[in-house]
Amino acid sequence: KEILHLLSIFFVLAAPAPALAPPNRTGRGCPPLYREAFVLSGYRPVGLPWRCYVLSLFQIHNDSVKVWCPLLAALYVATRLLLFVVLQGGVSIVFYTHKTYYLQPLGMCFLSLSLAAALLLHPRSEPVRLSLFLLDSAGRGLHQFGRALALSVYSSDADWTDSIMGQLYLPAAAVLSWLSCTAGCCGELFPRHCDLSHRRLLQMGPMSLAFLLDISPVAQRLYSCPWSSSTAVLLHVLHFVLQVVLFLTAAFFLLCPVPECLSPGRFDIAGHSGQLSLVLLTLSTVSQQEALLRDFSWRRAGVVRRFGEEYLLKACAGFIAVTLSLPATALVLRRCGILARSTR
Secondary structure: OHHHHHHHHHHHHHOOOOOOOOOOOOOOOOOHHHOOOOOOOOOOOOOOOHHHHHHHHHOOOOOHHHHHHHHHHHHHHHHHHHHHHHHOOOHHHHOOOOHHHHHHHHHHHHHHHHHHHHHHHHHHOHHHHHHHHHHHHHHHHHHHHHHHHHHHHHOOOHHHHHOHHHHHHHHHHHHHHHHHHHHHHHHHHOHHHOOHHHHHHHHHHHHHHHHHHHOHHHHHHHHHOOHHHOHHHHHHHHHHHHHHHHHHHHHHHHHOOOOOOOOOOOOOOOOOHHHHHHHHHHHHHHHHHHHHHHHHHHHHHHHHHHHOHHHHHHHHHHHHHHHHHHHHHHHHHHHHHHHHHHOO
């Protein structure tokens, strides 16, 4: 019976899906909620069966680049992490000793997969779209706090850790991760009160503050250390500059509809600002992950001795608290948004 059930699922998924032909150049047939400014075609029809959107992963539309970008990033990070764990002696030796590091790549994989699912499946219906993008907002906040936690442990110096900034770093990172989640949820719950550019600005504010806060231990470390002291420091400088340049460029494309505003319709499938910003943000995150992996390789031996087991356990407990609070916030805001709509 189980084999027959699996075969039936396979044939359902393998059955030919209805053609996902994009609407005409005017964008008629696609509700305003699903449109992007100056992007005229390439939209998938709304309300088709689930398997149509799953199979659209292998079709060309204006979400193709945005779906494959986080999927490939998650695959790369997961493969890199798995190879590192295997080469370093297995999960039992590495993972349980350095939980604070592995929270960051796991959080990035969760964010990438939730974002890919939201971009792939959101035309199914408005409630599905809302739920998926709220999950993505929670994943974004979780990734930000996991990144801050790992950088504070493996990429900071003792002087920074003992400073006031180092003492307030993790609480501030937790607040900014919550603000990032809340801003993303509000932008999705009340789309009629703000256009796409305002929603992007609402999303970019807490994200930029979180990025500036997260890189502060690395910036202080590079400022106080001679760049010519070793090739390792010079490599870290290059990673740091690359992260900042990619993030600033991504912020520009996220806030400005360039180049599609210059030639509406020409960059519908590939090249519009939403795709460019996502690709650049993903590259910045992957570059930061590579730099953090190098710090972890060099400094992991002295982490427990420097911070103490109690501090690391408290940091992991804080990560669990943030993990629980962000989905709870998304659920509460979703309920408030639904109630606000029903009372109009």
